[in-house]
Amino acid sequence: MSSTSTRAARSTTKPTAVKRRGALFDSAFHDGFGQWPVGYIPVGGADMGDIVAVANVVADGDDSAFYDAWVDAAATKYSEAEAVLAAGHPQSARDLFLRSSCLYAAAYHPLYGTPVDPRLLSAFNKQMNAFRRGMELSTVPVHPVAIPYENTELPAYLVPAFGRETEVRPLLILNNGYDATITDLYFASGIAALRRGYHVLMFDGPGQGAMLYERGVSLRPDWEVVIAAVVDYAETVKIVDRAKIALSGWSLGGYLAPRAASAEPRLAACIADPGQWDIAESIRGFAMRFGASAEDVADLDNLPDATIEGMWSAIQADRQLRWAIVQRGLWANGAKNLREFISKSARYTLKDRVGRIRCPMLLTAAEHDPLAVATSDFYDALTSEKTLLRFTAAEGAGEHCEMGNRSLLNQRVLDWLDDTLSPDAPSSS
Template identity: 70%
Template structure:
C-alpha cells in the first residue's frame, strides 16, 4: 500500500483499486455536468469497493442507486418534484454503472435487476418533466425499438430540429441522455434516444444481436420521427458514439433524409482494427489476411491470449460474443468483418463530422475515413492536454458537446 492508503500500482487519475473496475467506475464522471452523478457519489462507491471483486463493485453501485431512489421518493412525497427528478436521474446513473463487469451469457440475473431499476428510475424522472415525457415504441421489423423522444428545454410544443442519438456496443438510453442528450436539449434540439439491435433492452431482455446495416435501423427511426408534429423534418441529425461512430455514418450512407451526421470517433472499417489486433499477436501477414478464414491453430493461440487478459476477455468474450450473438472467436471475427463502410462511403451525402481523441485506438483510421468522404465534412481532434484524449472524450463530455453542437448549430442553421 502507498502512504495515502491507495494501492501503489494505481495509475494517476485512477479512483478504483482495480484498473478493470476503474474503466467502468469512472463512466459517471463524464455525466456529472448533466446531473448523472456527482464526484462524491463515485468516490464513495470506489471506497466501498476497495479491493473487492465484481460482486462488490455491483453491490456498491446498486446500493448508491438505492440511496438516491429512496431520497427521490421522500422528496416526491414532500412535494419537491425538482429534487425528486434530480435524485431519480442520479439513481439511474448509478444503477447503469453497476453491471458492466458481469456482462456475458448466460445473462446474470443481477444485470437484469439493475437494468430494470435503472430504467424505472429514468422513466420516473422523465415523467416528472414539465410536460411529462414518456417512453415511446418505434415500429421495427414486426417488433418495436424502445425509445424516448425528449422535447427541447422550454420549447416542448415548438417545431425544432431533432438530434437522434445512437449507441455502440455497451451503453444504454440513459448513458446517451447524460453524455449528449442534456446538452442538446439545452441548445433547443428535440432528442430521440433508442435501443437498437444488440443494445440495452433489445439485447438484455430480448436477445436481439447487433447488426451492421444501421441504415435499416435508422430508416425505421426516421420514419417514426417524421410522424411527430414537433419535429422539423428537414433538420433531422444523427449522432453516434463509440461503435456508434461506425453505425451513424453507415446509416447516413443509405438513409438520405438525414440533414447531418456525427461520428464520435469516426470509424469506417472494423476489420482494420481486427488486423491491428492480429499483428500485435504475431499473426503472419496480418495486414492482408482474411480475418474470416484463420486456421484453427491461430484461433487457439489468440483465444488463449484473450482468456489470459481480463480486459480482452471482457471486451471479446463477455461483451463481444454476447452482443453479436456468436459462440466463439471465429464467429466474432466473421461478424465484425461485416462492419465496413469502405464500399459505401460515397453514399454519405449529408454534412458529416468525425472526431478523433488522441489516445483512442478506435480513432486510428479516422483521418483515412475523413479523406475518403466526399460530402461536406469536418474533423475535430481532442487531446489529453485538454482532458479529452480518451475514447469518446469520456471524462470531458462538456468540451465534446460544446464543439460538436457548435458544428451542428452552424450546419443546420445554414440549411
C-alpha cells in the same frame, strides 16, 4: 450464476501495485467502468462524492462487490427521491431519480455475458424505472415510446427541447454503440442538445440495452435498416422539422451512424464520435501478432487455426480483453466462438460505401482513443461536406469518447450542428 446478489468477501491480500494517476478504484478494470459517471457530473448524472464513496466501499473487492456498492448507492438515491416527492418537492425528486438511474447503470457492466446474469437484469430494470420516473416529473412530462421495427419495437424516448417543447424544431437522434444505454445517451449528449434547442430521440437498437439484455437481439452491420425505422417514426412527430434530422453516434456508433448515413437520404447531418469506417482493421493487426500473414488477414473468415488459438489464449489471459471480446463481443454479436465473432466483425466496414454518404459529416478523434486510429483515413475518403474535430489530453478530452470532458465535446459538436442546420432559420421544406 446465482439469482441472488451476495456481499462479496474482500480479498485476503492487498494489491501490490500503486494506484494509477487519476484512478478512483483499486482495480484498473473497475476504474474504467467506475469513472463513466464522472463524464455526467456537469449534467447531474452523478456527483464526484457519489463515485468516490462507491470506490471506497468497493476497495479491492471483486465484480460482485462493485455491483453491490453501486446498487446500494442507487437505491439510496431512489429512496430519497420518493421521500422528497412525498414531501412536495417534485424537482428535487426528479433530479434524484435521474441520479439513481445513472448509478444503477454503472453497476452491471462487469457482469456482461451469457447466460445473462439476473443481477444485470435487476439493475437495468431499476435503472430504467428510475429514469422513467424522473422524466415523468419534467416540466413537460416525458414518457417512453416504442418505435416499430421489423417484427418488434425499439424502446425509445423522444424528449422535447427545454423551453421549446411545442415548437417545430430540428431533431438530433442519439445512437449508442456496444455497451451504453438510453440513460447514458441522455447524460452524455442529450441534455446538452436539449438546452441548445434540439429535440432529442434516444433508442436501444439491436445489440443494445433492452434489445440485448431482455430480448437477445444481436447487433447488425447494416445499421441503415435500423435508422430507417427510427426516421420513419421521427417523421410522424408533429414537433420535428423533417428537413433537419441529424444522427449522432458514439463509440461503436461512430461506425453505425455513418453506415446509416450511407443509405438514408433523409439525414441532414451526421456525427461520428469517433469516426470509424472499418472495425476489422484492429482485428487484422491483432491476428498478425499471432503469426497470420498479410494474405491470411485479407480473408478473416479463413484465419489459420493456430492464429485463432493464439488470439484466444491472449484474450483469456487479459481481464479487459476477456470482457471486451468474450463477455461483450460474443454476446452482443450473437457469436458462439472467436472465429464467428471475427467473421461477423469483418462485415462492419464502410470502405465500399463511403462514397454514398451525401450529408455533411462531422468526425471526432480523441488523442488516446484506440478507436480513432483510422479516423483521418475515413475523413480523407469522404466525398461529402466534412469536418474533423480533434481532442487532446491537454484539454482533458483525450480518452475514448472524450469522457473526461463531455462538456467540451458537446460545445464543439453542437456549434458545428448549429452552423450546419441553422436550427432557428425557417425550414425550406
